[in-house]
Amino acid sequence: MTSPIEPIIVAEHVSKRYAQNESRTSLRHEFNDIAKRFLKQSIARKPVEPFWALRDVSFTVPAGQTVGIVGRNGSGKSTLFRTLCGITHPTEGYVSVRGRFSTLIALGAGFNQERSGRENIYLSAAIQGVPPREIEHAIHDIIEFAELGQFIDLPVKRYSSGMYARLGFSIAVHLKPDILFVDEILAVGDAAFQDKCIERILEMKASGLTMLIVTHQTAQVMRLCDRAIWLHKGRMMMDGDTKTVMEKYHQMIYETEILPTLNTPSEATPATTPESTAEAGPEIQSAPVRLSTPDAP
Amino acid sequence: MIKSQIRVYTLLSFLKMLSVLVGAMLVAVQTRLKYTYGKPLGEDYQAHPIGLYLVMALSVVVANFIILILVRVGLKLTVALRQLLILWLATATTTGLAWLFIPALSQLQLAYFAGAAVLFAPCVTVIPALWKGSDGQPISFHLAKLWSYRVLLLIWLRYNILARYSQATLGILWIILLPLATSGVLAFVFSEFLRIGVTTSDVPFVTFFLAALVPWTLFQQSITKGSTSIFNQIGLIIQVYFPREILVLITLGEALVDVFFMFLAMLLINAISGVWPNWFYLYLPLLILIQAVFMLGLMLFLGSLSVLVRDIPQLVGVVMQLLFYMSPILYPASFIPERYRFILAINPLVPLFQAYRDVIVYAKTPDFSTLYFPLVVSIIVLFMGYVYFKSKEDGFADRL
Numbered sequence: 001m002t003s004p005i006e007p008i009i010v011a012e013h014v015s016k017r018y019a020q021n022e023s024r025t026s027l028r029h030e031f032n033d034i035a036k037r038f039l040k041q042s043i044a045r046k047p048v049e050p051f052w053a054l055r056d057v058s059f060t061v062p063a064g065q066t067v068g069i070v071g072r073n074g075s076g077k078s079t080l081f082r083t084l085c086g087i088t089h090p091t092e093g094y095v096s097v098r099g100r101f102s103t104l105i106a107l108g109a110g111f112n113q114e115r116s117g118r119e120n121i122y123l124s125a126a127i128q129g130v131p132p133r134e135i136e137h138a139i140h141d142i143i144e145f146a147e148l149g150q151f152i153d154l155p156v157k158r159y160s161s162g163m164y165a166r167l168g169f170s171i172a173v174h175l176k177p178d179i180l181f182v183d184e185i186l187a188v189g190d191a192a193f194q195d196k197c198i199e200r201i202l203e204m205k206a207s208g209l210t211m212l213i214v215t216h217q218t219a220q221v222m223r224l225c226d227r228a229i230w231l232h233k234g235r236m237m238m239d240g241d242t243k244t245v246m247e248k249y250h251q252m253i254y255e256t257e258i259l260p261t262l263n264t265p266s267e268a269t270p271a272t273t274p275e276s277t278a279e280a281g282p283e284i285q286s287a288p289v290r291l292s293t294p295d296a297p
Numbered sequence: 298m299i300k301s302q303i304r305v306y307t308l309l310s311f312l313k314m315l316s317v318l319v320g321a322m323l324v325a326v327q328t329r330l331k332y333t334y335g336k337p338l339g340e341d342y343q344a345h346p347i348g349l350y351l352v353m354a355l356s357v358v359v360a361n362f363i364i365l366i367l368v369r370v371g372l373k374l375t376v377a378l379r380q381l382l383i384l385w386l387a388t389a390t391t392t393g394l395a396w397l398f399i400p401a402l403s404q405l406q407l408a409y410f411a412g413a414a415v416l417f418a419p420c421v422t423v424i425p426a427l428w429k430g431s432d433g434q435p436i437s438f439h440l441a442k443l444w445s446y447r448v449l450l451l452i453w454l455r456y457n458i459l460a461r462y463s464q465a466t467l468g469i470l471w472i473i474l475l476p477l478a479t480s481g482v483l484a485f486v487f488s489e490f491l492r493i494g495v496t497t498s499d500v501p502f503v504t505f506f507l508a509a510l511v512p513w514t515l516f517q518q519s520i521t522k523g524s525t526s527i528f529n530q531i532g533l534i535i536q537v538y539f540p541r542e543i544l545v546l547i548t549l550g551e552a553l554v555d556v557f558f559m560f561l562a563m564l565l566i567n568a569i570s571g572v573w574p575n576w577f578y579l580y581l582p583l584l585i586l587i588q589a590v591f592m593l594g595l596m597l598f599l600g601s602l603s604v605l606v607r608d609i610p611q612l613v614g615v616v617m618q619l620l621f622y623m624s625p626i627l628y629p630a631s632f633i634p635e636r637y638r639f640i641l642a643i644n645p646l647v648p649l650f651q652a653y654r655d656v657i658v659y660a661k662t663p664d665f666s667t668l669y670f671p672l673v674v675s676i677i678v679l680f681m682g683y684v685y686f687k688s689k690e691d692g693f694a695d696r697l
Contacts, residue, residue, distance in 0.1 A: 018695060086538040088694045106536035112453075114460030123456055126449035127537055 007060035008179060008210050009084065014093035016054040016079050016234075053079040054090070055234040063099075063178075066211040068225035068242060070249055076234040077214045081105065081183055084212070099178030099210075102128055107168025113157040117148055117167055120156055124171045138174045145200070146170035147193070166193060173200055180204065182213040198223070218246060305444070311357060314384055317421055318353045318391060321414035323669055328413075329406040348399055349391075356390035357383070376437075377426030384418035428684055439687055443540045450543050454550045461551070473562040480507050480566065487627065500658050501570040507563045508657040509626040509650040512584075515556040516592060516646065517617050522548045523596030524603050524610045527693060535694045542686060545596050549589065567657075575660040584652050584663070587672050591645060594678030597686040604693055625650060645671040 054076045061067055069077050082088050083095055085103055110127045111120045121142055125135045143152045146166040156164060201224065205211060215221060221228060221242060228245035230238040238245045360383045368374065374382070392411045395402055425436045484503040526548040527534070527541065534541065564574060603609040624646055625633070633641060641647045649671050652663035
């Protein structure tokens with residue numbers, strides 16, 4: 001194990017830029033552009049408005065610490081995660097993650113719909129860089145934790161969304177990672193299973209796991225995290241112990257969001273962001289719970 | 298695990314150096330045969346005796362040792378420069394030893410060899426090292442990463458293939474039925490209605506046609522599916538990190554398996570028309586390897602380009618249609634009038650199809666001097682395709 005003082009995650013002045021027009025990827029657009037430039041050379045090309053999803057974010061995480069990342073929608077939390085996981089590279093700055101990491105971002109991403117749950121355990125582990133022989137001994141635990149029983153040998157296309165997510169969660173926590181990235185998915189399955197997930201995460205935390213958690217649920221941040229980082233519009237607003245950061249964060253939300261609506265009580269707009277309405281699965285009853293449905297390829 | 302990786306790496310770099318020397322010798326032989334200055338070549342002129350290849354292997358080993366000792370003594374070199382020095386040293390040793398011990402070899406050819414090898418050496422050592430991916434890491438780093446993910450490739454490929462063939466009840470049968478039907482209809486139409494009849498009337502048209510249709514199908518399937526392989530997996534790419542070229546490699550693997558069944562169907566049809574498998578089939582892996590390298594390069598290029606320009610797959614479909622009729626698949630290359638022969642000369646698939654036909658239909662050794670062009674084109678296309686893919690890889694998650 002690495003010593004706890006040595007940082008295991010380092011982000012130095014990380015910035016990520018997205019060009020606004022990058023979604024135009026058809027030949028028609030290209031030809032249009034070329035034609036326009038030939039015909040009207042005086043008209044210069046519209047300057048591209050860059051969008052900075054992250055701007056000069058720096059922090060280090062020592063091994064064994066659990067860090068919560070909070071912020072409004074679109075504050076760059078997911079982009080930060082993708083940068084740390086190596087899915088995209090920062091436009092500027094430098095990121096280093098030492099050790100094996102596992103992601104609880106997309107549960108069941110890369111599952112082969114036609115194959116059984118058991119085979120998909122091997123596949124999912126391999127996608128995260130763990131060869132089959134290292135997961136062999138944990139197979140039994142994974143199936144038991146996911147509460148799949150005899151269903152494990154059915155093709156995953158027959159699974160309910162809850163079973164699908166439970167299996168994904170179970171695989172990710174059994175890969176023996178050094179670092180765990182958790183993005184808004186501690187809301188898997190029913191209440192009992194959720195408790196089990198939190199228990200498991202606390203257990204792993206006790207055994208020295210480093211964690212980064214993105215969530216909108218304040219209770220979870222307060223319960224799990226030693227430290228919180230607050231992102232706002234791509235910039236780091238605060239970095240400190242959980243309680244102080246969360247207080248400031250809620251104060252800001254109250255001042256910018258709730259106060260104006262209180263002053264003009266014409267519309268009954270809910271202060272909580274209604275982002276999750278479409279995604280709630282049939283078996284989830286409570287309102288703020290969000291089930292991340294993985295995109296089936 | 299690390300130790301085995303180092304061993305594989307050493308072996309690969311040894312093979313790389315050896316192949317540079319062999320390639321340079323092939324060029325020298327061709328040049329010498331085309332430009333016969335000086336002493337005329339006798340009847341018993343041996344272009345490349347077997348001893349020469351042993352000398353080359355020995356030279357590479359010796360050069361490796363010399364540079365290793367120099368590095369131990371304290372010579373500071375980057376990996377690329379070290380390999381370049383080894384190659385040049387090996388070239389000098391080979392030339393010297395061959396001049397001393399293989400008198401049958403023309404000295405002019407040795408000069409050509411040395412010139413070619415000295416020029417080729419930087420192409421495989423320094424130039425790839427200078428190139429860096431979009432994340433600033435050299436090519437060897439990316440290849441090592443891909444190697445560490447080899448298990449994923451195997452598992453993924455296996456499950457995809459199993460899933461595909463278990464889905465339909467007739468599974469494999471469909472794959473065999475399609476070529477059977479196509480070749481049956483085409484053979485009937487071309488031998489009964491159009492009556493062109495292949496000039497070599499001793500082989501059945503079906504056999505002649507299938508020998509090129511099977512590799513063509515491999516080419517068409519790989520390129521068509523390869524060009525969509527990246528953006529068909531959007532959901533995965535934006536969520537998990539893994540070397541993206543695995544997606545392309547899986548597509549290639551699936552196409553190879555599909556075409557293997559088609560190959561079996563071809564053997565069946567050939568047997569019905571009286572053409573049996575022969576010993577020259579041992580050359581087929583070599584031909585498939587050249588073709589696979591070529592296809593992989595194109596797939597990497599087109600796959601990453603399709604992410605940026607979404608019309609590419611449609612364009613590929615059209616080009617494939619045209620290419621089918623422009624390549625000598627339905628007809629022998631000799632049917633093409635002299636003034637249009639240049640079309641054949643620039644298409645690296647033509648010598649390959651010819652070689653497949655030589656092996657499958659005529660049961661003879663393929664003409665290696667014509668295979669040199671597809672081989673070189675394939676390697677260049679693979680290198681450039683890979684470099685392009687790696688330079689665009691970072692953008693996949695952002696663009697999709």
